[in-house]
Amino acid sequence: KLAGFPSAGMVLCAAEKKDDGTEKVEFVEPPAGAKIGEVITFEGLPTPEPFTGAQVDKKKVFQACAEGMKTTDEGIAAWNG
Secondary structure: EOEEEOOOOOOOOOEEEEOOEEEEEOOOOOOOOOOOOOOOOOOOOOOOOOHHHHHHHHOOHHHHOOOEEEEOOOEEEEOOO
């Protein structure tokens, strides 16, 4: 819930650890022309088949792939970037 209302919205952010132990967090912006609900793909990987909500929870999909999600120096999302 978000402010007492059901929410299915998500944002993707990138965090950079600083030398002093703090983190700089920024939104990862979608490419120009991306449509709401468009499937995220990475060059060199096959287009994924969508999971149901229950499958996502059970298989911990995000946690399994989060380690490989990186951003380039330009702030562009990349796989093991």
